Amino acid sequence: MIPRKGLGDLLQCFDRLHQNHPKYRLQLLGDGRQRAELEELAASLESGNAIEFLGFRNDRLALLSQFDLFVMTSSLEGIPRCMMEAMAVGIPVVAYDIPGVDQLIEHETTGLLAPLGDQEALAGCCERVLEDKTLARTLAHAARNRIDMDYSAARMAKEYEALFQNLLASGETIVTGEGGAG
Numbered sequence: 001m002i003p004r005k006g007l008g009d010l011l012q013c014f015d016r017l018h019q020n021h022p023k024y025r026l027q028l029l030g031d032g033r034q035r036a037e038l039e040e041l042a043a044s045l046e047s048g049n050a051i052e053f054l055g056f057r058n059d060r061l062a063l064l065s066q067f068d069l070f071v072m073t074s075s076l077e078g079i080p081r082c083m084m085e086a087m088a089v090g091i092p093v094v095a096y097d098i099p100g101v102d103q104l105i106e107h108e109t110t111g112l113l114a115p116l117g118d119q120e121a122l123a124g125c126c127e128r129v130l131e132d133k134t135l136a137r138t139l140a141h142a143a144r145n146r147i148d149m150d151y152s153a154a155r156m157a158k159e160y161e162a163l164f165q166n167l168l169a170s171g172e173t174i175v176t177g178e179g180g181a182g
Contacts, residue, residue, distance in 0.1 A: 001032030006073035006096065011042050011051065013073070013123045017130075018047035024130070029063065031056045065089040068136070069129050072101060075116060079103050084151055087111075087143035092136045094125040110143040 001007055007028065014026045028038075028051070035053065042051040057063060064070070070086035072095035079100050086093055087104065093111035095101045096118075105111035112129060114121035129136045 001028075001030055001034040001038055003034060004074060004076045005032075005034075006075050007034065007038050008041060009073045009096075009117070009119050009122065010071055011038065011045060013071075013119045013126065014051065015045040015047045016119070016123045017126055018050055021127070021130070022050070024050060026051045027063070027067070028053050029055075029057055029060050061085060061089060064091060067091050069094060069126060071095065071122070071126060073122065074098065074101070077101055084147055087140075088147045090140045090144050092129045092139040093143060094122065094129055096122065104146065105143075106146075109139075110146050111139055 010026075010028075014024070018024050018026075024047075026047070035055075039053055042048050042053070045051070054063070064086055067086070068091075070083065070091045070093045072080060072083055072093070074080065074096065075098060077098060077100040083093060083095065083101065083104055087110070093105060095105055095111065095113060096116045097105075097107070097113035098116055102113070105113055107113040112125035114125050129139065
């Protein structure tokens with residue numbers, strides 16, 4: 001929970017959604033230097049009673065698999081592992097459209113994207129996924145396939161196997177990190 005994660009935007013977005021959908025609940029996983037400030041902001045919102053800060057959890061994947069939606073409001077990321085985890089366990093994703101995130105999410109195919117800082121658009125994307133179960137299932141399925149095809153350990157192992165097969169077939173010498181040759 002640090003400023004570049006944009007969690008203030010997420011809290012404001014959730015507050016908007018909660019006004020029309022009081023059944024919604026927001027759970028935040030993780031910790032960081034901004035947590036106390038964010039808890040204070042959450043307590044000041046009308047939706048404050050529906051917001052829960054869970055802190056750092058070792059069981060985050062089990063918790064994540066129970067979510068209806070994963071939302072990322074970061075302003076700066078690489079390729080976010082937590083988003084990949086959500087996609088891999090079949091949770092639909094909504095996020096701000098930033099570099100890194102756009103490597104994982106294709107708008108309307110593997111998730112929904114909103115312009116950076118546009119809380120209204122973000123809320124609209126969240127509402128669409130939460131209220132349209134068919135859309136949520138379609139996005140989650142495509143996202144999971146994307147992770148399996150492009151980012152899984154199985155895919156990486158196949159690529160290494162193909163590389164080694166090509167090297168062996170070419171007769172090139174393979175040098176290990178310990179100076180040996182094969």
